[in-house]
Amino acid sequence: xxxxxxxxxxxxxxxxxxxxxxxxxxxxxxxxxxxxxxxxxxxxxxxxxxxxxxxxxxxxxxxxxxxxxxxxxxxxxxxxxxxxxxxxxxxxxxxxxxxxxxxxxxxxxxxxxxxxxxxxxxxxxxxxxxxxxxxxxxxxxxxxxxxxxxxxxxxxxxxxxxxxxxxxxxxxxxxxxx
Amino acid sequence: xxxxxxxxxxxxxxxxxxxxxxxxxxxxxxxxxxxxxxxxxxxxxxxxxxxxxxxxxxxxxxxxxxxxxxxxxxxxxxxxxxxxxxxxxxxxxxxxxxxxxxxxxxxxxxxxxxxxxxxxxxxxxxxxxxxxxxxxxxxxxxxxxxxxxxxxxxxxxxxxxxxxxxxxxxxxxxxxxxxxxxxxxxxxxxxxx
Numbered sequence: 001x002x003x004x005x006x007x008x009x010x011x012x013x014x015x016x017x018x019x020x021x022x023x024x025x026x027x028x029x030x031x032x033x034x035x036x037x038x039x040x041x042x043x044x045x046x047x048x049x050x051x052x053x054x055x056x057x058x059x060x061x062x063x064x065x066x067x068x069x070x071x072x073x074x075x076x077x078x079x080x081x082x083x084x085x086x087x088x089x090x091x092x093x094x095x096x097x098x099x100x101x102x103x104x105x106x107x108x109x110x111x112x113x114x115x116x117x118x119x120x121x122x123x124x125x126x127x128x129x130x131x132x133x134x135x136x137x138x139x140x141x142x143x144x145x146x147x148x149x150x151x152x153x154x155x156x157x158x159x160x161x162x163x164x165x166x167x168x169x170x171x172x173x174x175x176x177x178x
Numbered sequence: 179x180x181x182x183x184x185x186x187x188x189x190x191x192x193x194x195x196x197x198x199x200x201x202x203x204x205x206x207x208x209x210x211x212x213x214x215x216x217x218x219x220x221x222x223x224x225x226x227x228x229x230x231x232x233x234x235x236x237x238x239x240x241x242x243x244x245x246x247x248x249x250x251x252x253x254x255x256x257x258x259x260x261x262x263x264x265x266x267x268x269x270x271x272x273x274x275x276x277x278x279x280x281x282x283x284x285x286x287x288x289x290x291x292x293x294x295x296x297x298x299x300x301x302x303x304x305x306x307x308x309x310x311x312x313x314x315x316x317x318x319x320x321x322x323x324x325x326x327x328x329x330x331x332x333x334x335x336x337x338x339x340x341x342x343x344x345x346x347x348x349x350x351x352x353x354x355x356x357x358x359x360x361x362x363x364x365x366x367x368x369x370x371x
Contacts, residue, residue, distance in 0.1 A: 012236050016356060022237070051300065052283070053197050054276030055204070055239040062280040074280065078273060085236025086269055089244040092230055093265070094258060104367050109226050111366015113323040114337040115358050116229045118344035121315040123202045124308060131304035140302070144309025148210065149316045155203075155210040158306055159196045166302020167295060 001069055001076050007034060008061045008080030015057075022057045036068055057081055182254055185216060186264055190243055190271035195279075197272075199307035201238035206314035208242055214317075218250035222322035233356045243272040333371050340365060 007029050015022045023046065030036050037045065049059035058081050065077030099105045133141060144162065147153040189211045197204040205228060212218050219227075227249065231241035247268030248261040256264075324341070325333040340362045347353040365371070 014235065016233065016235050050200075051198075051296075052276070052279055054194050054279065055197070055237045055272065056200055057237045058240070058273055058276050059280060062276060066280065071281065074277070078277065081237070082240050082269060082273060085234070085240040086244050086265070088234045088236065089230070089241050090248065090262060090265060092234065093245055093248045093261065096230075097252065097258065107366045107369075107371050108363040109229070109366070110333065110337075110371035111340060111362045111364070111369070112229045112359050113222065113225045114341035115344035115362035116225050116232070117315060117318045117323060118341045119232065119348065119355050119358065120202060120205065120228070120311065120318060122345065122348055124311045124315060127199070127308045127311055131308050133305055133308060137305050140305035141309030141312060144306045145312040145316065146309075148206070148310065148313035152214060154215065155207040155310050155313070156192055156196050158310065159198060159207075159303065162302040162306030163198075163299045164302070166300065167298045170298025170301060171295065 001072060003034070004065050004068060004073050005076040005080040008065075008077045009083060011061075012057070012081045013084035022060075026057075026060060030064060036064055179256065179260070182218075182250065183264065183267055186247055186250060187267050187271045189216070190247075190268045191274060193243075194272040194275040197239065198303055199310065201242075202314070203307045203310050204239045205242060206310040208246060209314055209317060212246055212250065216250075218246070219253055220322060221318065221320055223249065223253075225318055225323050229359055233359050239272060240269060243268040336365075336369055336371055 011022055011025050011029055015025055027039075027042060031039055031042055045060055045063050049056055049063065052059050058078055061077040061081040062074045065073035065075070067073075069076075096105075128141070131141075140162070144158050147158055148155055193204060193207045193211065197207060209221075209224060213221055213224050224246075227242055227245045228238075231238045231245060234241055244265040247265035248258075250268075251264035252258060252261040321329060324337040327334050344358045344362060347358050348355065
């Protein structure tokens with residue numbers, strides 16, 4: 001149990017830049033070192049964790065914990081994944097609160113803000129490729145973006161509507177919908 | 179106080195439940211709820227939170243939930259220890275749906291992953307998530323993050339330049355996000371942005 005916690009704590013602590021950056025480390029720790037799952041199993045797990053809602057890395061850790069030690073294992077794995085994030089951010093938030101008014105900190109964040117927008121804009125194109133956007137379905141992301149951007153519709157509602165429409169369209173309107 | 183804690187919990191529970199498409203798609207949802215709906219913080223503050231979440235260890239979804247939970251309470255005028263409670267609640271809430279769903283479907287999903295109904299749902303979801311990301315980027319392109327020609331032409335032009343630098347730096351030269359963030363921050367200090 002403690003092994004699960006420790007392993008995922010290390011994975012959480014030593015990866016920066018989000019869930020997908022964790023895959024190589026998960027592979028090294030969980031498959032090569034501990035041999036909790038095989039290489040093929042991990043690929044399947046990644047596919048399933050991607051198609052589930054929620055945080056990718058947490059989903060994977062819950063899966064592996066569940067497989068190793070049942071419900072308790074799942075709990076400790078997830079805790080291990082979340083705890084480093086939680087502690088780091090709290091430490092930063094508590095400190096940042098005091099330095100917010102500092103003029104250099106302000107300049108630093110003014111410089112960062114445009115870069116963050118660029119870093120969020122980039123995955124749009126990467127995702128467009130993997131979501132197989134073509135001239136027949138390109139209207140879907142455009143309408144989704146317009147609803148959220150201009151009309152102030154909640155993204156949660158857009159995701160819900162898109163899932164339901166996909167289901168209805170595939171089931172009742174078009175037999176050979178991809 | 180109780181209201182804002184309950185709202186935090188419910189918001190992040192929903193985000194965890196409908197958060198398809200990875201950390202960046204979740205950021206779009208958090209932005210929609212936290213800035214657009216509840217006005218717990220400004221778009222500029224939210225951008226700072228995203229910057230910190232990207233450059234600290236751990237999944238971006240967890241990092242931003244923790245940070246938003248803290249900031250929402252402190253912004254509302256409560257002491258930092260209430261902020262810690264807020265961050266705990268938000269983090270717990272965003273993970274909870276994963277837990278419930280995984281326990282329920284870990285046995286079934288492997289079998290039904292290629293079932294046509296599941297495929298249909300995802301054929302609608304995937305393109306929409308692309309739109310979600312685009313909307314998040316568009317919403318962040320405001321005067322708070324870039325300033326404006328009328329307000330501060332120097333900062334506005336430099337912001338555009340840093341945006342292009344970050345975009346091209348990652349897309350063409352494959353610089354890591356942390357390196358880009360640190361370089362742009364230093365540029366901000368030197369140029370007095």
